[in-house]
Amino acid sequence: MKSAEVRRKYIEFFKKRGHVEIPSAPLVPENDPTTLFTSSGMQPLIPYLLGQPHPLGKRLVNSQKSFRSQDIEEVGNNRHTTFFEMLGNWSLGDYFKKEQLPWIFEFLTKELELPKGKLYVSVFEGTGDIPRDEESVRIWKNLDVPDERIFFYGVNKNWWSRSGEPEHMPPGEPGGPDSEVFYDFGEELKLHEKSPWKNEKCHPNCDCGRFMEIANSVFMQYQKQADGTLKELTQKNVDFGGGLERMVAATEDTSDVFTTDLFTSMYRYIEVLSGKRYGENQEETRAMRIIMDHIRAAVMMMADGVLPSNKMQGYVLRRLIRRALFYGRTLGLLKDWNYIGQLVEPIAQIYGNAYPEVVTKAGEITLLLDEEAMRFGRSLDKGLAEIEKLPKLDGKIAFQLYETYGFPWEMTEEIVRRNGQQINRAQFEAEFEKHKAVSRTAAAGMFKGGLADYSEETTKLHTAHHLLLASLQKVVDPNIKQRGSNITAERLRMDFNFARKLSDEEIKKVEVLVNQTIKENLSVTRVEMDCTDAEKIGAQMEFGHKYPDRVSIYFVGPQDKFFSAEFCGGPHVEHTGILGHFKIIKEESAGMGIRRIYAILEVA
Numbered sequence: 036m037k038s039a040e041v042r043r044k045y046i047e048f049f050k051k052r053g054h055v056e057i058p059s060a061p062l063v064p065e066n067d068p069t070t071l072f073t074s075s076g077m078q079p080l081i082p083y084l085l086g087q088p089h090p091l092g093k094r095l096v097n098s099q100k101s102f103r104s105q106d107i108e109e110v111g112n113n114r115h116t117t118f119f120e121m122l123g124n125w126s127l128g129d130y131f132k133k134e135q136l137p138w139i140f141e142f143l144t145k146e147l148e149l150p151k152g153k154l155y156v157s158v159f160e161g162t163g164d165i166p167r168d169e170e171s172v173r174i175w176k177n178l179d180v181p182d183e184r185i186f187f188y189g190v191n192k193n194w195w196s197r198s199g200e201p202e203h204m205p206p207g208e209p210g211g212p213d214s215e216v217f218y219d220f221g222e223e224l225k226l227h228e229k230s231p232w233k234n235e236k237c238h239p240n241c242d243c244g245r246f247m248e249i250a251n252s253v254f255m256q257y258q259k260q261a262d263g264t265l266k267e268l269t270q271k272n273v274d275f276g277g278g279l280e281r282m283v284a285a286t287e288d289t290s291d292v293f294t295t296d297l298f299t300s301m302y303r304y305i306e307v308l309s310g311k312r313y314g315e316n317q318e319e320t321r322a323m324r325i326i327m328d329h330i331r332a333a334v335m336m337m338a339d340g341v342l343p344s345n346k347m348q349g350y351v352l353r354r355l356i357r358r359a360l361f362y363g364r365t366l367g368l369l370k371d372w373n374y375i376g377q378l379v380e381p382i383a384q385i386y387g388n389a390y391p392e393v394v395t396k397a398g399e400i401t402l403l404l405d406e407e408a409m410r411f412g413r414s415l416d417k418g419l420a421e422i423e424k425l426p427k428l429d430g431k432i433a434f435q436l437y438e439t440y441g442f443p444w445e446m447t448e449e450i451v452r453r454n455g456q457q458i459n460r461a462q463f464e465a466e467f468e469k470h471k472a473v474s475r476t477a478a479a480g481m482f483k484g485g486l487a488d489y490s491e492e493t494t495k496l497h498t499a500h501h502l503l504l505a506s507l508q509k510v511v512d513p514n515i516k517q518r519g520s521n522i523t524a525e526r527l528r529m530d531f532n533f534a535r536k537l538s539d540e541e542i543k544k545v546e547v548l549v550n551q552t553i554k555e556n557l558s559v560t561r562v563e564m565d566c567t568d569a570e571k572i573g574a575q576m577e578f579g580h581k582y583p584d585r586v587s588i589y590f591v592g593p594q595d596k597f598f599s600a601e602f603c604g605g606p607h608v609e610h611t612g613i614l615g616h617f618k619i620i621k622e623e624s625a626g627m628g629i630r631r632i633y634a635i636l637e638v639a
């Protein structure tokens with residue numbers, strides 16, 4: 036089945052069961068400092084899973100653009116991708132297990148016509164006070180899934196939260212047990228993939244490649260408490276996610292997601308450019324998969340406004356592009372740095388209908404990719420010169436080359452061999468692990484102070500963020516629009532379009548206006564309204580965001596004479612008076628035509 040058909044069937048199936056379709060949120064989450072990218076459909080829905088009423092009701096469905104950078108090193112096998120589309124349906128305190136599992140089974144077996152005999156399911160085996168999920172077992176059995184195809188797993192496999200197992204969840208984070216469906220591609224797969232289970236017992240969740248997870252129903256009914264316990268949420272939610280690529284692969288009974296229609300026109304392009312054939316040689320096929328995945332993800336990110344840089348999302352984007360360029364060497368595409376730009380066209384063809392922004396921005400994205408490729412060429416020269424100068428290379432230096440010049444390990448290794456130097460991959464990996472541990476700690480810090488915990492400080496800064504945007508428009512330029520945002524408990528950060536540095540005087544004036552608005556103690560109110568009405572009154576929208584018909588708008592000041600109105604899910608303070616004293620601590624460039632402001636709130 037083609038991807039567009041699977042996507043459409045899924046949305047229609049749930050619409051028929053009372054769900055309202057919501058648009059995909061952008062890949063870069065706004066006002067959510069907990070993560071760099073939208074990595075699942077539930078992420079933009081956190082406030083509603085925690086109990087805030089959604090303007091479109093209790094049953095929602097969509098296809099969400101998602102990106103998971105943690106999978107970057109896995110890409111190259113038959114099923115891992117960094118970018119993917121997640122088909123999702125949600126019950127916000129409405130239906131639960133007895134509706135969800137039969138619906139998903141019906142969708143997979145009737146709409147997608149997957150043979151029942153090829154489906155395996157997994158169920159949560161229980162932990163501490165949370166019991167084994169007997170109800171799901173009963174439901175699966177009623178659907179004629181036999182015992183031998185029902186598997187039990189613990190918190191490492193059948194518990195879902197954005198931070199994984201319960202002990203890793205920060206206070207405030209929702210999560211719960213889940214029940215997954217796996218498609219069996221058959222035992223013969225062990226002949227094609229490097230399968231660890233040749234010598235071990237295979238099971239659906241062993242990740243050897245024979246089975247592929249295609250559906251995950253999370254029963255999101257718990258919230259982590261400050262004392263470390265899990266408490267039942269006031270509402271029991273369903274959060275379903277299924278990878279579109281994987282579902283399409285299952286309908287075609289192919290274990291290789293890269294041979295589905297989402298990728299075929301891309302690899303045909305690469306085949307023409309390189310003269311190599313997909314599937315003929317293992318190393319070359321791996322390189323093609325990495326290039327396809329990374330450039331597709333890069334294009335989708337750029338379509339949502341991310342620019343290559345050395346920080347945050349821009350850094351991940353740059354890394355994707357450089358890795359793709361590096362793997363082009365495996366295909367003999369060494370000198371044609373600009374070949375990646377040529378992949379924009381097939382990507383725009385595949386995604387144009389679902390995500391028109393890819394088409395409208397195709398020209399701009401191609402130029403950016405070409406420029407990045409040239410820059411990497413120069414960086415490569417510098418890095419190579421650096422390596423020549425070094426008497427001895429160790430893992431630490433290899434990691435620095437990776438960090439500074441974007442040299443993937445494979446590239447450093449190849450050069451060093453050629454030079455007769457000795458280097459050990461284990462040392463490089465040890466450095467990498469250290470780096471990952473530091474990032475995890477930093478991310479946990481970010482998380483703790485983030486909106487997910489609804490801390491008082493973060494909530495105040497979130498309201499101050501709205502005041503800042505409105506003040507910039509009133510004092511500096513009415514055309515200013517927000518281009519990115521990040522809020523922790525300590526400070527806010529806002530990116531916006533503006534061509535030059537702000538003068539000291541402008542900064543001062545903005546601060547004065549925000550502080551004046553704080554002193555006026557204006558009310559902050561949330562109003563649900565039609566999207567068209569919100570647009571008419573000039574409410575600020577998030578860049579690149581497609582909105583549903585009914586939206587939630589936060590007004591600062593009276594609705595008929597507001598100081599600020601923004602499309603936003605909250606949370607916010609009720610009156611500006613409690614914010615304290617607003618201060619801009621830094622103003623800097625964040626890329627071409629983009630400025631960045633850091634600001635804090637001090638005790639008044």
Ligand code: SER
Nearest residue numbers: 075077251274275276
């Ligand atoms: N949140 C779950 C996942 O990402 C289900 O949507 O798998």
